[in-house]
Amino acid sequence: MEKRILVTYDSKHGATAEIAEKIDAVLKDKGLRTKLVSLDTPVDPAPFESVVLGTAVYIGQWRKNAVKFLKEYQAALAAKKCWIFATGPTGEGDAKELMAGWEYPPKMKNTLEAIAPEELMIFHGAIDMEKLNKLEQMTIKMVKAETGDFRDWKAIEAWALKIAGQLGPN
Numbered sequence: 204m205e206k207r208i209l210v211t212y213d214s215k216h217g218a219t220a221e222i223a224e225k226i227d228a229v230l231k232d233k234g235l236r237t238k239l240v241s242l243d244t245p246v247d248p249a250p251f252e253s254v255v256l257g258t259a260v261y262i263g264q265w266r267k268n269a270v271k272f273l274k275e276y277q278a279a280l281a282a283k284k285c286w287i288f289a290t291g292p293t294g295e296g297d298a299k300e301l302m303a304g305w306e307y308p309p310k311m312k313n314t315l316e317a318i319a320p321e322e323l324m325i326f327h328g329a330i331d332m333e334k335l336n337k338l339e340q341m342t343i344k345m346v347k348a349e350t351g352d353f354r355d356w357k358a359i360e361a362w363a364l365k366i367a368g369q370l371g372p373n
Contacts, residue, residue, distance in 0.1 A: 243268065
């Protein structure tokens with residue numbers, strides 16, 4: 204049976220979507236059959252053997268469609284190999300260190316324990332002030348977040364290759 208992988212994401216301004224697109228491309232390059240879907244579109248994980256889910260992080264919270272998907276399909280995801288990545292921290296340095304030990308929103312603890320993902324990864328994000336609304340711009344200035352694109356494409360590719368290696372050939 205050919206392995207099918209759902210690569211899905213919840214992105215507000217496009218940075219997380221671009222990371223999901225990269226992961227999808229790497230998995231395809233390794234001969235895996237993937238389907239890339241934004242969580243703006245309802246998707247049932249049932250036909251897929253594995254799931255890679257990405258979400259942006261805003262003020263310590265995951266995007267609502269990612270949370271809804273994980274909770275709604277918790278039982279189905281628990282029976283599959285599942286990887287989750289979050290994007291958000293900007294600036295120089297290790298993404299996990301910049302998040303000061305934070306890995307996921309506390310309200311997701313029970314859901315994540317039930318799903319037991321293969322790995323939770325945090326990647327640097329990107330902030331383009333021109334894409335933000337006035338409230339978002341004010342918030343970024345208030346918290347003194349660094350703006351720019353801090354995504355580490357080599358680390359993203361390495362993680363996708365690791366997933367491909369864990370899934371093995373079709």
